Amino acid sequence: MNERHHRVLAIGECMVEMAPRADGAYTRNFAGDTFNTAWYLRRLLPEAWSVDYCSAVGEDRISDHMLGFMQKAGVGTDSVRRISGRTVGLYMIELDNGERSFSYWRGQSAAKLLARDRDVLSAALERTDVALFSGITLAILSEEDRRNLLEALAEARRRGTRVAFDPNMRLRLWPNVAVMCAAVAEAAEVADIVLPSFDEDGQYYGETSPLETIARYRNAGASTIVVKNGVGRIHAEGREEGVVTFDPQPVAQVVDTTAAGDSFNAGFLSVRLSGASMGDAIGRGAQVAAQVIGKRGALVGIDV
Ligand code: ADP
Secondary structure (H helix, E strand, O other): OOOOOOEEEOOOOOEEEEEEEOOOEEEEEEHHHHHHHHHHHHHHHOOOOOEEEEEEEEEOOHHHHHHHHHHHHEEEEEEEEEEEOOOOOOOEEEEEEEEEEEEEEEEOOOOHOOOOOHHHHHHHOOOOOOEEEEEEHHOOOHHHHHHHHHHHHHHHHHOOOEEEEEOOHHHHOOOOOHHHHHHHHHHHHOOEEEEEEEHHHHHHHHHOHHHHHHHHHHHHHHEEEEEEEEOOOOOEOOOOOOOEEEOOOOOOOOOOOHHHHHHHHHHHHHHHHHOOOOHHHHHHHHHHHHHHOOOOOOOOOOOO
């Protein structure tokens, strides 16, 4: 029997990625922060867990391909709505002397409507043990839809769902720093597990130490906080464990840091959710992220 007992639901936007090849042609992939975490979680979690994605796509062929890609990877798509007249967002990577730059076409993407219907969201969150979302998920929504999402998450949390949140602060998706910080603060109030990166939170909240970042999220009500910091020391806090630090082993040859944080989150959650200590969970996150930045692309093969 292959009975599933637990369920993770990642909520956000997956996009078409056009990545340059050495010969000047482009390869089409699918990626997006919360989807990347779901993709790695599927590889890392035992079969007893199901991993589902909650989003919206169009009814066109490229949307079919995206859903097919998710399903083939083992990520459930029952909570992905289809919206006629819309399609999926796209980004293109440009390489200039090894430096990557990104251009986005996502202003009208279907995913922007993922939280339009509160009842649909509540239904998607039913029987969910862990719900995961990010600051990018919030950034693509209208203010009203953002409220729908946070209310649905708060309601699920009252029913026992654990909520995980990566602030993933991307200023260009927001009108200004104040609006972005206010939205992240509201999201933190519905989260149990918060997984920020110090280079963003420190900058936008004017914090000079990861301990200040931890204190802010603890005051918002989070019980598990892990502050990533590139190759630098990770600071974390668990309600029972207090502050824990971890120094990642530097990766000698960093090829592409895309999805470092997303894959770290998957590694961390994959063991933390089954009760592992903070130190073990961070070690797993760092080990997964180290493999991911050693290869090109957001979604890469890893030794599990
Ligand atoms: P984000 O991608 O969200 O900005 P970070 O850059 O903080 O996230 O990286 C996430 C994790 O990836 C870090 O906590 C660390 O474990 C790992 N990592 C990032 N850069 C390196 C590196 N140069 N060497 C080893 N590990 C790294």
